[in-house]
Amino acid sequence: MVKKFVYAFIRGLNKPIILWLLYVKPRSGYELMKEFTKLTGQKLKPGIVYPFLHHLEKGGFTVSKWIEKGKRKIKYYSLTKKGENLLDRVRNFFNMPIKQLIADMLTEKREIS
Numbered sequence: 001m002v003k004k005f006v007y008a009f010i011r012g013l014n015k016p017i018i019l020w021l022l023y024v025k026p027r028s029g030y031e032l033m034k035e036f037t038k039l040t041g042q043k044l045k046p047g048i049v050y051p052f053l054h055h056l057e058k059g060g061f062t063v064s065k066w067i068e069k070g071k072r073k074i075k076y077y078s079l080t081k082k083g084e085n086l087l088d089r090v091r092n093f094f095n096m097p098i099k100q101l102i103a104d105m106l107t108e109k110r111e112i113s
Contacts, residue, residue, distance in 0.1 A: 014044055015052060016094075019079070019087045022062060026078035029053055053077050061086050 014036065021027060021035055029049045036044040056062040061083035066073045079087065094102075 011042075014048060016087075016090045018044075018049065018052060019056075019083065019090060022077055022079045023084060023087050026065075026076045028074045028076050030074075056083065 017036060017039065018032055021032055027035070029046065032049055032053075033044045033046070036042070053062065053064075057064055057077070059082075060080060062077045063080055064075050064077050066075055
């Protein structure tokens with residue numbers, strides 16, 4: 001049961017994490033899924049990643065570019081200036097008082113009597 005709650009919490013952060021990963025460097029959908037798993041310990045499903053990437057691209061928040069690697073073509077996504085502004089707005093949201101709440105929640109331990 002606890003695992004389900006943790007998964008639900010992380011699932012709520014998957015899109016901000018994807019934005020941040022694209023800010024760090026251009027990535028393919030597959031690379032996003034792998035890096036997300038490394039960071040969170042949770043798998044990110046293609047049914048979440050690719051529709052979100054397409055939505056970002058359609059909105060002008062990302063651009064994509066096909067790159068050949070060997071005999072394969074891989075689509076890489078990178079943030080546009082508009083996408084960086086979106087990430088800044090997300091960061092500002094987390095810099096509100098909720099940031100302190102989350103930090104406290106992660107560091108404080110309550111004694112059980």
